Amino acid sequence: MTLLNEADAITPPVREELGPLRSRLRDIGLGIRFGAFGGREGWIRNALTATGVGLGVALLLMAASLPQIMSAREDRLHARTQNWETATERIERSDSTVVWLNVSTEYRDNVIGGRLLRADGDRPALPPGVDRMPGPGEMLVSPALADLLASPDGSSLADGRLDYRVVGVIGEAGLIDPGERFFYAGSSTLTAESGGERSDGYGRSRMAMGPVDPMLTALATLISVVLLAPVAVFIGTSVRFCGDRRDGRLAALRLIGADSRTIRRIAVGESLFGSALGLAVGVATFAVARLFAGSVRIWGLSAFPSDVVPAPALGGLILLAVPVVSVVVTLVTLRSVLIEPLGVVRRSAPRRRRLWWRLVLPSAGVLVLLTAERTVTPGYTTGIVHPLPLAGGAILVLLGVTALFPWVVDAVVSRLRGGPVSWQLAVRGLQLRGGSAGRAVSGILVAVAGAIALQMVFAGMHDASRQSVGNSPMWGRVDISAGYPSSELAARMNHELRRTPGVSEAIGFVRSWVRPSARPADQPPHVSEEQWPAASLVVADCPVLRKLARIGACADGDTFIVNNSWSQSETDWLERAARDGDRLTLSGGGPRTGPGAGAEPDAWRLPSGTRTVKAPPGSGVSWEYEGIYATPGALDPARLTEGATTALVTSDENVPHAHDHIRDTASRLDPMLQVWTVRMPERDQKYASIHNGLLAGATGTMALIAVSMLVSQIEQLRERRRLLPVLVAFGTRRSTLARSLLWQTALPVALGTVVAVAGGLVLGVVMLRLTGKPMVDWWMFLPVSATAVGVILLVTVLSLPALWRMMRPDGLRTE
Template sequence: MIRLGLRLAVAGGREALVRLVAIAAAVAVGAGILLATLAGVNATNAQLTRYASLHPVATTGGDADPLWWSTRRDYFHGRQILRVDVAATGPDSPTPIGVPRTPGPGEYYASPALRSLLDAYPADQLADRYAGRDVGTVGPAALPSPDFLLVIVGGRPAEVAALPDARQLTDVAASGPALPDTVVDLILGVVAGGLLFPVLIFIGTATRLGAARREQRFAAMRLVGATPRQISAIAAIEATAAAAVGTALGFALFLAGRGALADIPFTGMPYFPADLSLRPLDALVVALGVPAGAALAAHVSLRRVQISPLGVTRRVTPRPPRGYRLIPLALGLAGLAFAVGRRPNTADGQTAVYLPTLLLVMTGLVVAGPWLTMVGARLMAARARRPGTLIAARRLADNPRAGFRAISGIMLALFVTSTATGVITTIVAERGPAPIGSVEAATLTTVLGEETTSVPGPLLAELRAIPGVRSTTVTRKLENPHYYASVVRCADIPPAYGRCAGGATVAEVPVDFIPFRSSASADRVWTPASVRVEDLAGLPVESIVVGTDGSAAARERARTVLEAAYPTFWVAPNVPGNFEADFANLLRGWRQLADVVIVVSLVLAGCSLAVAVVGGLQERKRPFSLLRLGGAPVGVLRRVVALETAVPMLAVAALATGMGLLAAHLFLKGQMHYALTPPGPSFYALVVAGLAACLGIIAATLPLLERVTGPETARSE
């Protein structure tokens, strides 16, 4: 059987050879993308692991001298700089990962990306924050990404011990907990699933290429005595041979493009090429799973031959799908709705709730697709006024599974895209950085971590002397702070941030004049405070707010001056949104991941669509030829092919987009208590462009119809 199957696969004439090459090429593309997806997940996990290693947990015990360690966040031009202050307490203190020795007082190591910034900008904007001697470069072992900004600063034990979140370590390899929260895990899972589903559909569609033609040949073999087991073996060998060749080519494509993939910032930061690797289990799953899946697809495509070879000749209409196919979709949506107000307290519990339910919704869309296609086809047939429309509708209604198979990849692509984009758009709107050009983006605030009732006059004078600085304001702590966390003299409030009510002398204000989830406004009237103006000087200083003209140079010079004046800061002087700079970077990464999902998924869906349309034409070339001989114009046949693909595709696109935004809304309400912020016009433009490209693919296959439906094709074989 093996020899016969291989002979039929490679020596079955031009048609068999073309089919073999087409299947191998399609599987190569799918396997290459599948390998890149798995490697990307591994690389992302490596990034997150090294990021977690920069937040080690305190360790004690052993004979080693402890190492003092404090991790803080600094900012430059909106980018986060991770600053690690260390101090060895003895010769046996552990050495931080990525550097040859622990830096001493007045020494620091900088990552390559940070060193480029230090060389590119004036010292008063960045380098003066790390007064001392540059003793070397942080190695890749400590960096999540080649573009990561990291500085390891040496100090004295007493100085580092006084810094916020200082801890003693006897083992620097004891990483802290995984930094990404449930949202990150969810996005990665949905992205991986969103790419895997179209890949598998594409491979399955390609494997089924020419299925009807092979059904007839295998049915003839059944009629002359071949058993169902023998037919299954031959079909599996033919499909496995093509898939094995395609899988090997997929590995070659992945290895050839790995270096280029590493440079693409899928998560907001590029990968190290070594991180974009495959685990042995990943390679084994793809190497064995893809050919096995191809063999299974071949077996399923020939199931009518297994039942009865005469059924292939008669082309018996398959049973219509039933309404119970909606159950998985309903269960997935119900799971998301049930989680609203019942979010688990732990990150693992949240992941266990949201990830399976979203994947269940995706599976439910695929399972319900044939039933939805059948219902839509019957509605189209009931309203048909032209022969082409009626033929297309009747064909879809007779075999909705085959009609949906061609567009299932598009459904999943749009669902994943809509879900990811809805989540990202809402989080950006709720927690994103200050808009460029706004008053918020021009405001720099430092919250003092030390108790003091005065700010040195020379410091304020130095800040005001910086070109671009327009105001400096000192706020004071309230004894019982609430939403408005500090107080300030009304005369000191800059006009850009509002004013006091008539007759008030002291106002209650946020520490940076920016109300929570609101914007600065010159028209804002602040609530009067019960503190007397003469008592302000005795209250502790809460913050120093510096208003600038919005230029990056003014902000960074002011930040450098403030860090030098208050070196024990918990969070560096920041612009609203800087505080979550790492989260903002993840947002940008998610947006890029969403773009990757959109592009790759629609490309795969388009390829699946092209393969399905061409395969359908090949399978129906004899019926179409008979219609042409009976007087049907080629234009009518083209309309049939276009309608039976385009109409369900557009309907499914609307459904998938709506389901994706609904799933995003339910997730946001349950996980973050946010209402969905609708995506902007660019999202819908991208969806329309993708669907237009798919319609173009359909149109590109139509000229093939006239060539394969000539009179010679109508002959009986």
């Protein structure tokens, strides 16, 4: 007994004696039985629907896990952050305190975080993920850093900057993510006086974070919309797989007495079973994929599997939305189908599609984005962004693109006449079944439009960053600093760094601060000494000072006041101090570091013959080191109790790994030296990675939707399996039918690509205006469009075997 006969033998689908609610539930249950026990064809349909819905659900669950992933990263970072001294809270030395120093570095554009540690006592506070304190010359490393040091690429790093003996591995609790490269190294010479900080534990107080970068918020919002909108469209398309077969079965149910309402409820039950199966597949796929989260690294980020957990609200919304979408899509689909006892009649003359509301959607989206423009300040780290209007505007624009596409297809196809036989067959097929082709292409439209908009925004950000940083006088500069003043170290820096490959220039000097010893006349009594004006003090020989400012004639024993147009107030009190013979307190400002930190500050009188000079425009140091310049003959650097030893290094970017050579030299001079770089290669690499990632993501989304197109194409061929042999029997060439299949696939995608490119350009221009970034290239949509063309060819080629099989003469037996 077949399923249909079994249903007929049980009871008619609707019984009057049943209550309305029980009757509806019974109909839905019958549809679920059809979905579960529909035979071979039913399970093929279920497999296709479950695969499509499952992939979409897995992607949505991954996206819903991002809040938990970012929260876990922040918690781990907070947990391993050292407690440090503040102006109001001092940490006294004890058996549990530890002196630490940030010794993070870079190696071939890889960021390597690190801390140098020295315990003050026998019971030091241990960072998370660590069960012992590394001794002098020892190191605890993360698994990713251990792999790098053991590889041939990391041999020079292991033999140079990180020449420590590895004695352990940092646990998961001490790492931000599985791919982080991090280490803890022990030291016997690190002290608070040599630049270290004293800590009595970890994670006591969360670091105050600044406002979220508005550009980051805007981009994250746009990325979320662009990546998730095609998935939602794909899920909506997946629940329509094999819809024609379902309609045939529903017509048979009409033959045994079911009315139209009962038919719709049965169809809803069948779609619910497919969506539930898709949910199960999606949850299982997500559960397996999260196990490999640590091995996947995107833009330098990865996650522990334990962190990949959907937010409860978002996860519940996804599990609820998929069945709702399946029900809504099924009911909307049945509106265009007339299911009668003797067969299925599709409306051959559908109602004319109206244009006005399809234009309202993108127009409203653009209006929302333009209204939200006031919430973003073009500055990179200022301004407030409200994600809701950004997301809403982007979604409206993308939905408008999807809604406009069917109207464009109908408007174009209805006006096409004549042409080769293959062209006429394709056009007639689109005129009769344009809706099914449009549904499959709609997902590609969203992916293409969103990818184009994202590429435009990222390209504008990249270009603006290159212009601002690339034109900076600090371009290519490396700053190396020790947390204590030492003329001997400055001399060694000048000597060793200038001999380092990739170094064009090196300037080493001692830097400290000065402040008036007595209250200045313009300072009110209520102003504390810490608020008195302070000035930078640079001590170096004449050749070095000439590279920092236009000092002119110079001899040992000279002093200079260096000012800029925006620092005239500071220059005024320095000039008065030199004129009036006022005494200045050495190391009167800045951090309390250095071998003499804590000692009574020394007093020094600025010579009355001190000249005021200007720093050369574009020197890159005028705004950092304005103040007093002194030669060793005028001020012995040994008198400085606080300050730093600094080297400004200009690198030659044409030398391979120039920055690695500089860092190696700095490590040989003193492992505690801090190195900062001002350059673009890693930023360029990140933007290139983002650009490639967007293209790869768009390609992956299109490949996912190509599966939907392929299934839809095969289903259309199966509908015409009786017609195709007849056409061949009447002399139609097989190549003509193959070309008609190509045109029938290519024409909607070509029209959709045009609509998507227009929508993507509009969204991209509005987002660029919103973020204050320039338009770089109007032709960046070509790679994405070329990918869409590739999808057309792929779907056509993969559907050809089914076409050849259905054109065989044995198909005439059914006629």
